[in-house]
Amino acid sequence: MIRLRYAAPLAALVLLAFLLWRGLALDPREVPSPLVGKPAPAFTLPLLESGAGGKSFSPSDMRGKVWLLNVWASWCVACREEHPVLVELAKSGVVPIVGLNYKDEPEAARGWLARFGNPYMKSAVDADGKVGIDYGVYGVPETYLIDAEGVIRFKQIGPVRNASVRCCRPRHRKAPPRENHCRAALHGADGHGARGGP
Amino acid sequence: MATAHAADHEEAARARALAEELRCLVCQNQTIADSHAPLAVDLRKQIDRQIADGKSDREIVSYMTDRYGEFIVYRPPFNATTFLLWCGPFLLLAFGALIAWRVVAGRRRAPAPLSDAERQRARRLLE
Numbered sequence: 001m002i003r004l005r006y007a008a009p010l011a012a013l014v015l016l017a018f019l020l021w022r023g024l025a026l027d028p029r030e031v032p033s034p035l036v037g038k039p040a041p042a043f044t045l046p047l048l049e050s051g052a053g054g055k056s057f058s059p060s061d062m063r064g065k066v067w068l069l070n071v072w073a074s075w076c077v078a079c080r081e082e083h084p085v086l087v088e089l090a091k092s093g094v095v096p097i098v099g100l101n102y103k104d105e106p107e108a109a110r111g112w113l114a115r116f117g118n119p120y121m122k123s124a125v126d127a128d129g130k131v132g133i134d135y136g137v138y139g140v141p142e143t144y145l146i147d148a149e150g151v152i153r154f155k156q157i158g159p160v161r162n163a164s165v166r167c168c169r170p171r172h173r174k175a176p177p178r179e180n181h182c183r184a185a186l187h188g189a190d191g192h193g194a195r196g197g198p
Numbered sequence: 199m200a201t202a203h204a205a206d207h208e209e210a211a212r213a214r215a216l217a218e219e220l221r222c223l224v225c226q227n228q229t230i231a232d233s234h235a236p237l238a239v240d241l242r243k244q245i246d247r248q249i250a251d252g253k254s255d256r257e258i259v260s261y262m263t264d265r266y267g268e269f270i271v272y273r274p275p276f277n278a279t280t281f282l283l284w285c286g287p288f289l290l291l292a293f294g295a296l297i298a299w300r301v302v303a304g305r306r307r308a309p310a311p312l313s314d315a316e317r318q319r320a321r322r323l324l325e
Contacts, residue, residue, distance in 0.1 A: 028226055034267040103236070129240050136265040138223035138237055 033136050033155040040069070040146050041134040048101050048109055048123035057098065057124040059150060068097045069144040070120070070160075071132065073104040074112035076140040082159035083116050089160075090119035099123035102132050102140055213245050216258055221272045229272055 035041075040059045047055050059069070070086060072079045090097055099120035101109045106125060113123075126132055135144065136155075145154040214231060220241065222233035230238040241262070248258045262270050274280045282289075312320060 028269075031223055031269050032267055034264060129236075133240060133244065133265060136267070138266065 029139075030157050031136075031138065033152075035136055035152050036155055038152060039150050040144065040152050041131075043124075043131045043134065045100075045124035045126055045131060048099070048106060048113075048125050050106075050110065057122050059146065062096070062098065062146065063150055064148050066095060066145070066147050068095055069100055069135075069146060070097055071100045071102050071135075071137050071140055071142045071144075072123075073102045073140050074108040075104065078159050079141045080116065082141055082161065083119070085160050085162070086119040087117040090121075096121045100131065100135075100137075101125050102137065103127065103129045209246075209249050212255070213242070213249055216245050216249075216255060217242055219259070219272055220262055221270050223266060223270060 042059060044056050044058045047057055068089075072083075086097060089095065097119050099122070101123045103126065109123070109125075113120075124131075129137070135142075139157070141159055143156040143160055144152050145156075147153050217231035218229045220230045222228045222230045222235055222238045222241075224235035224237050225233045228238075230241045244261070245258060248261065253261075259271065268275065274283055276284055
């Protein structure tokens with residue numbers, strides 16, 4: 001059968017092309033987070049803002065609101081890329097952004113915010129990176145979307161490039177609290193961020 | 199003093215062994231034992247701390263995979279998802295061998311006897 005002789009290598013080629021198309025499109029730098037769908041790890045950290053006194057921040061402070069936790073540092077070059085996007089997002093007021101100042105010097109961090117703008121309602125200082133480890137942070141910047149119950153819903157690895165924010169108006173007032181909140185979807189330049197892990 | 203020393207050596211050996219089984223997520227082709235990345239340094243410290251706390255190897259690895267996922271374990275597990283990764287090369291080899299065998303077997307088979315018309319054509323061509 002002549003046809004089979006030609007069909008078999010052709011099929012193998014098509015299969016190989018398909019595998020390469022899928023495989024080469026994957027980015028090993030984007031490690032899926034096993035924390036998506038799980039409660040955001042608890043912590044209590046001091047605030048960056050001077051004059052904050054003994055005040056601190058915990059994720060539980062944000063219960064009842066959908067919010068973003070943005071991991072940033074003054075030494076991080078890529079953070080400068082996403083910063084204007086975050087500043088715009090903060091101005092629109094759709095979703096509060098809390099900063100996690102990761103392994104940084106407070107003076108340098110404050111100076112950086114003064115220079116480039118401050119989109120954060122607060123910034124928590126993670127000086128030794130221990131909270132970062134709990135959140136599976138392996139690079140900066142990273143951004144977590146956390147829902148009103150404190151569950152991590154999405155993790156963006158790398159800079160936020162185009163913040164596309166969709167706000168769902170509640171369908172009825174009497175709907176349970178879970179449905180009455182705004183969902184902010186963040187996209188990197190190629191239209192997707194890190195999705196949930198296994 | 200001698201026993202304290204021995205315990206230290208054992209702990210250090212355990213820490214090293216664990217660090218060599220975990221991937222540095224920054225320099226992804228290195229283990230956290232070899233990597234100089236700040237994250238690798240932090241994670242090595244975590245391992246030391248947890249060993250000192252008396253955690254087992256399995257608990258320490260779970261600590262890492264809970265936060266960073268399966269990818270942080272350098273050696274991929276053998277399960278339904280990674281079956282192709284482990285067995286793929288051998289399957290391809292077997293497939294290639296099968297094709298080679300069929301081609302060689304095909305060549306060894308004598309060609310079918312010629313019909314009269316074909317034999318005359320062959321004679322004409324050979325003259």
